[in-house]
């Protein structure tokens with residue numbers, strides 16, 4: 001049950017990790033779209049400028065015939081020349097923004113292909129995680145039911161001790177002993193305690209974390225345990241590994 005709850009706690013993190021690439025590419029599409037809008041707006045502004053400028057130049061041209069003196073005529077030609085120069089400046093800017101618009105449109109197209117891929121990948125991963133969540137929930141409720149059934153038959157004082165330990169030790173009230181180590185706190189326990197746990201004839205607690213210790217194999221007789229202890233001078237008591 002503790003393992004399942006642990007896995008369940010990790011699922012939202014996994015989902016968030018799976019969603020990160022999709023979020024990133026979605027943000028890129030939004031950024032590019034904003035750039036495209038602003039470039040399009042700039043281009044339109046310059047196009048309007050050009051229209052206004054052209055109608056003004058047209059008026060200037062029609063006035064040419066109304067001019068009386070050569071001096072006036074020359075001055076007016078100069079104005080028209082300046083106006084033409086301004087026109088080509090505006091046209092150049094329009095070209096610059098047209099290029100930008102095209103560049104952003106292509107960028108958006110590429111990003112949208114990537115976004116579709118990221119979306120597909122995320123959808124697959126989410127479905128996988130959802131299925132895992134459902135499986136874990138079913139498994140947990142099954143175990144909770146079994147736990148209830150077994151708890152009925154357990155001595156009240158012992159059950160209270162177990163429940164208290166479970167709450168204090170992140171759902172793990174029990175710990176197997178492996179290689180002389182309590183697997184709850186991963187500390188080396190005394191060879192005497194290991195031997196007692198291996199005999200499995202009493203309920204014993206880890207001297208460090210208080211978890212109830214158990215031996216995973218068959219109970220081991222006194223003689224075998226003693227021999228085993230003598231062969232194993234590996235760790236100091238309480239050493240963390």
Ligand SMILES: [Zn+2]
Pocket residue numbers: 175182183184185186187206207208209210211
């Ligand atoms: Zn321990």
